[in-house]
Amino acid sequence: MRVFHTVEEVVQWRTQELGDTRSRETIGFVPTMGCLHSGHASLISQSVKENTYTVVSIFVNPSQFAPTEDLDNYPRTLPDDIKLLDSLNVDVLFAPNAHAMYPQGIPLDLEKQRGPFVSVLGLSEKLEGKTRPNFFRGVATVVTKLFNIVMADVAYFGQKDIQQFIVLQCMVDELFVNTRLQIMPIIRNSGGLALSSRNKYLCPESLKISANLYQGLQAAENAIKGLAPGARLTRSEIIDVVSETWAPYVASHDFKVDYVSLADFKTLDELSVVENTVEQKPLVISCAVYVTDREKPDTVVRLIDNIII
Numbered sequence: 001m002r003v004f005h006t007v008e009e010v011v012q013w014r015t016q017e018l019g020d021t022r023s024r025e026t027i028g029f030v031p032t033m034g035c036l037h038s039g040h041a042s043l044i045s046q047s048v049k050e051n052t053y054t055v056v057s058i059f060v061n062p063s064q065f066a067p068t069e070d071l072d073n074y075p076r077t078l079p080d081d082i083k084l085l086d087s088l089n090v091d092v093l094f095a096p097n098a099h100a101m102y103p104q105g106i107p108l109d110l111e112k113q114r115g116p117f118v119s120v121l122g123l124s125e126k127l128e129g130k131t132r133p134n135f136f137r138g139v140a141t142v143v144t145k146l147f148n149i150v151m152a153d154v155a156y157f158g159q160k161d162i163q164q165f166i167v168l169q170c171m172v173d174e175l176f177v178n179t180r181l182q183i184m185p186i187i188r189n190s191g192g193l194a195l196s197s198r199n200k201y202l203c204p205e206s207l208k209i210s211a212n213l214y215q216g217l218q219a220a221e222n223a224i225k226g227l228a229p230g231a232r233l234t235r236s237e238i239i240d241v242v243s244e245t246w247a248p249y250v251a252s253h254d255f256k257v258d259y260v261s262l263a264d265f266k267t268l269d270e271l272s273v274v275e276n277t278v279e280q281k282p283l284v285i286s287c288a289v290y291v292t293d294r295e296k297p298d299t300v301v302r303l304i305d306n307i308i309i
């Protein structure tokens with residue numbers, strides 16, 4: 001595997017080493033923030049299977065973090081990541097530093113930021129955007145930069161970050177970006193907890209408790225799928241089903257719920273009812289929950305999960 005740290009190295013690889021063969025070969029791309037796990041590996045394996053070349057990026061992107069978030073503490077495990085990428089037959093790892101990606105600098109203070117940004121207005125303010133106001137602007141901006149550097153045919157994203165995928169799909173469609181997006185299913189541990197780099201912050205007991213996030217969403221899924229033809233459930237009835245499953249963990253202060261959403265899969269508009277009719281469009285039930293670690297109560301980790309129905 002080639003490891004590049006500068007934009008110039010990637011561009012040189014793509015234009016000079018691949019050169020003319022590009023017309024019949026494809027590049028698959030998997031953008032990540034590192035601390036790789038089996039969720040990332042599933043995206044990467046799919047890319048390796050479907051493309052001539054696979055490029056993975058590891059970049060903890062400052063512009064998507066709020067000043068209060070975990071930019072400095074975000075788990076960084078580059079030597080282990082390189083071993084995993086090698087074993088998966090990745091062709092290129094692009095691991096730039098912040099200066100390479102933001103030559104003008106990127107102060108976290110919004111007032112002080114300069115230079116171009118990409119915003120997908122409308123979708124970005126919902127759900128995650130309410131708690132993380134600059135998050136999707138940072139994501140859309142860095143993904144645009146990465147897409148322009150790598151010029152992949154297809155890029156792979158996980159369903160775990162469902163709103164990220166929906167925002168980026170809108171960006172790609174509306175800005176006529178030449179990289180196609182492919183969404184990949186959520187990889188979970190044996191308890192049902194969605195794999196996530198931030199799970200690293202939690203002790204084994206809190207990880208076990210966190211699996212109940214998924215159980216709550218599954219309870220709602222079962223209620224919706226169990227609807228008789230023509231029957232309906234209101235939004236609050238569905239959210240009550242989730243809340244009942246989580247009630248013991250909220251009572252024990254393991255969970256503090258940020259949001260539970262029942263929304264249209266494409267627009268992310270909140271739904272007031274779900275009906276068992278042919279007109280019912282695909283929907284996504286999603287959540288963000290703060291989990292307080294049982295061993296280190298000062299550690300609070302915000303986890304997200306979702307089910308598409």
Ligand SMILES: Nc1ncnc2c1ncn2[C@@H]1O[C@H](COP(=O)(O)OP(=O)(O)OP(=O)(O)O)[C@@H](O)[C@H]1O
Nearest residue numbers: 032033034039157158160161186187195196197198
């Ligand atoms: N469990 C998972 N299953 C499938 N894809 C995943 C999973 N976890 C992350 N991904 C995808 O991997 C890509 C890179 O994500 P990222 O590096 O931020 O990892 P992460 O585990 O989501 O980290 P974090 O804990 O910060 O949310 C994204 O497209 C993300 O949706």
Ligand SMILES: CC(C)(CO)[C@@H](O)C(=O)[O-]
Nearest residue numbers: 031032033061139142161
């Ligand atoms: C897409 C991404 C790599 C952009 O920094 C990040 O948001 C992530 O890892 O999901």
Ligand code: BAL
Nearest residue numbers: 033064065135161164
């Ligand atoms: N997995 C998305 C990146 C983030 O939460 O910052």
